[in-house]
Amino acid sequence: MKKRVFSGIRPTGRIHLGNYLGAVQNYVAMQDEYDCIYCVVDIHALTTLEDTHLLKDNVREQMIDLLAAGLDPDKCILFVQSHVPEVTELFTLLGMATPLSWLLRVPTFKEKAKQQPHNVNYGLVGYPVLMTADIVLYKAEAVPVGEDQLPHLELAREIVRRFNDQFGPTFPEPKGKLTSFPMVVGLDGRDKMSKSLNNHIELAATPEETMKKVMSAVTDPARRLRSDPGHPEVCNIYKLQKHFSPAIVDEIASECQSASRGCVDCKKQLGAAINEYLAPLRARRAEIAADQAYIDKVIKEGAEKARAIARVTMVEVKQKMGLL
Numbered sequence: 385m386k387k388r389v390f391s392g393i394r395p396t397g398r399i400h401l402g403n404y405l406g407a408v409q410n411y412v413a414m415q416d417e418y419d420c421i422y423c424v425v426d427i428h429a430l431t432t433l434e435d436t437h438l439l440k441d442n443v444r445e446q447m448i449d450l451l452a453a454g455l456d457p458d459k460c461i462l463f464v465q466s467h468v469p470e471v472t473e474l475f476t477l478l479g480m481a482t483p484l485s486w487l488l489r490v491p492t493f494k495e496k497a498k499q500q501p502h503n504v505n506y507g508l509v510g511y512p513v514l515m516t517a518d519i520v521l522y523k524a525e526a527v528p529v530g531e532d533q534l535p536h537l538e539l540a541r542e543i544v545r546r547f548n549d550q551f552g553p554t555f556p557e558p559k560g561k562l563t564s565f566p567m568v569v570g571l572d573g574r575d576k577m578s579k580s581l582n583n584h585i586e587l588a589a590t591p592e593e594t595m596k597k598v599m600s601a602v603t604d605p606a607r608r609l610r611s612d613p614g615h616p617e618v619c620n621i622y623k624l625q626k627h628f629s630p631a632i633v634d635e636i637a638s639e640c641q642s643a644s645r646g647c648v649d650c651k652k653q654l655g656a657a658i659n660e661y662l663a664p665l666r667a668r669r670a671e672i673a674a675d676q677a678y679i680d681k682v683i684k685e686g687a688e689k690a691r692a693i694a695r696v697t698m699v700e701v702k703q704k705m706g707l708l
């Protein structure tokens with residue numbers, strides 16, 4: 385039997401290059417080898433969102449991006465978290481096996497509590513328990529995530545161990561699976577690529593928008609004049625070149641070091657390379673977005689398939705816990 389993989393994606397809007405290189409590309413690659421379940425985690429989004437009027441649209445936009453990026457509903461289960469309400473039931477039950485002290489020490493909780501002191505809600509403390517419920521509802525063994533999620537996974541494993549000790553062996557201990565491109569730096573050359581910092585490029589951006597963003601990107605800060613030699617190893621544009629212009633990457637490095645290639649030309653060429661790389665994905669996206677009935681069908685069938693598995697787990701959990 386194929387190993388089961390689960391991952392959750394927060395519906396923060398459209399997918400950008402950072403999400404794609406850091407995670408989504410890996411999800412697509414795993415579809416053939418593993419039994420993959422991917423979930424757009426709209427309930428998790430509620431722990432930090434106060435204005436939710438865009439949430440539903442964001443979930444849909446993200447679904448379209450995931451399909452355009454190559455997730456195939458015939459190969460994996462792709463669904464929306466709140467459409468499988470069993471996860472909230474399991475979240476409540478796992479809460480009984482989770483000491484509060486464990487949750488209060490989670491670094492992301494402390495960070496979020498600082499970021500939103502006016503909204504330190506109960507759901508925020510429970511975030512890792514809900515994430516554990518996501519994973520173990522399907523008894524997944526491997527969880528592809530970025531580095532920032534490893535503390536959450538460690539906690540998931542502790543909750544599973546405690547549950548299994550108290551109620552008998554039920555869940556496998558999930559293991560994190562880091563991507564080969566774990567952190568994509570944004571166009572500011574400083575922070576992680578993210579929508580909130582506006583240092584990102586959306587997959588669905590137009591070629592013109594993409595070029596404009598790339599042209600605004602920060603390069604080697606030590607290179608002030610066109611005639612100054614560059615340092616590709618510290619340049620974020622060069623990192624992106626490695627991915628988008630692999631055939632000429634050595635040439636780019638030596639031309640940069642000898643100052644025969646300027647940053648403006650380099651960025652123009654990178655913008656064109658990104659646009660060429662994303663062209664088929666963008667064409668697919670336009671086709672999918674034009675077929676609303678198809679999107680509805682994917683979302684509905686994904687939830688049905690996930691729910692069929694979830695129901696079986698819940699019967700077992702309730703029996704183990706003495707409810708049935």
Ligand code: TRP
Binds near residue numbers: 394514515519
């Ligand atoms: N916390 C994850 C993030 O912010 C999203 C997530 C929710 C998740 N549930 C999950 C990831 C289960 C992996 C498995 O990116």
